[in-house]
Amino acid sequence: MNQETLPSHLDQSPEVRARFERIRNREVILEVRGLGKRYRTPQGDTEALKGIDFSVRRREFVCVIGPSGCGKSTLIRILAGLDQHTDGEALLDGKPIKGPGQDRGMVFQGYSLFPWLTVKKNVMFGPQMNGRGRDEAEHDAMMWLDLVGLEKFADAYPHQLSGGMRQRVAIARALVNQPRILLMDEPFGALDAQTRARMQTHLIDIWKNIDITVLFITHDLDEAIYLADRILVLKAHPGEVQEVIEVPVPRPRTPGQFNSPEFRATKARLEELIHPAAEHAPEDEEDDKVKPHLIRLTDINDNVE
Numbered sequence: 001m002n003q004e005t006l007p008s009h010l011d012q013s014p015e016v017r018a019r020f021e022r023i024r025n026r027e028v029i030l031e032v033r034g035l036g037k038r039y040r041t042p043q044g045d046t047e048a049l050k051g052i053d054f055s056v057r058r059r060e061f062v063c064v065i066g067p068s069g070c071g072k073s074t075l076i077r078i079l080a081g082l083d084q085h086t087d088g089e090a091l092l093d094g095k096p097i098k099g100p101g102q103d104r105g106m107v108f109q110g111y112s113l114f115p116w117l118t119v120k121k122n123v124m125f126g127p128q129m130n131g132r133g134r135d136e137a138e139h140d141a142m143m144w145l146d147l148v149g150l151e152k153f154a155d156a157y158p159h160q161l162s163g164g165m166r167q168r169v170a171i172a173r174a175l176v177n178q179p180r181i182l183l184m185d186e187p188f189g190a191l192d193a194q195t196r197a198r199m200q201t202h203l204i205d206i207w208k209n210i211d212i213t214v215l216f217i218t219h220d221l222d223e224a225i226y227l228a229d230r231i232l233v234l235k236a237h238p239g240e241v242q243e244v245i246e247v248p249v250p251r252p253r254t255p256g257q258f259n260s261p262e263f264r265a266t267k268a269r270l271e272e273l274i275h276p277a278a279e280h281a282p283e284d285e286e287d288d289k290v291k292p293h294l295i296r297l298t299d300i301n302d303n304v305e
């Protein structure tokens, strides 16, 4: 099938439409209104985020995607309470976000585990800090390690685990505090393609089984479509919401759907938004100015192509 015969990404089967109806009937967990962030630097101001409006409903899976520098990390850091916004507001269960809190679990790209603690103790750390007794914290930790399939590695240290296993521990550690929302910033970005695919499927399985809402940042279009109910597409300079896409790919999702017409139509739309053919982002122009001047250092007849 060529691109011209693809359906519109706006076409939804009756099942998908009914699913979105059900989502719209759920309560709003996260509400972001007119959110803005301006960084002041000696070189001038950067408007990292401007007038961001969106809401996420309970047990919805929302991905945020956009070109480099569109403010994805800034947005998630503000929602995590690690950075302050300069305009608008972000509400979790109706309460303004003012700092970090147990109601948000975070998983970032870098392996943020404590290297000197075992897997189990890494997961117990949060509950113990929050006043749970040692036995209760251990019980909770083992339950979540079981859920991510790592109960056998409870006494291992992070350096003894693969990248994918470490991110599973990070997920268990984020979920053990029973947050309302899981904030994930390119959590699988450092993993090889196969592990990444396994982790995506694993994350969907976890999400299906527990009462958790997910906001997931990625720059990988396939990952966003595979995981999300809706995709928030940001644009850069300033970072603004460009479009919100309701993913028309039915659930349950399977890797076999990557070639389905709905999947490809959604990907074509994302590509149109993120890599518009004729436009260059300002940072591309900056890159062009510093392009290396390549000179030939091999014999003219010694071709590799």
Ligand SMILES: Nc1ncnc2c1ncn2[C@@H]1O[C@H](COP(=O)(O)OP(=O)(O)OP(=O)(O)O)[C@@H](O)[C@H]1O
Pocket: 039, 040, 041, 046, 047, 048, 066, 067, 068, 069, 070, 071, 072, 073, 074, 075, 219, 239
């Ligand atoms: N601490 C900071 N001080 C000044 N400017 C910043 C700071 N952090 C981010 N910025 C600027 O804000 C804009 C958004 O940055 P941010 O890292 O949130 O984007 P991003 O979409 O996550 O990018 P990437 O995909 O490359 O990680 C960029 O122009 C960046 O240079």
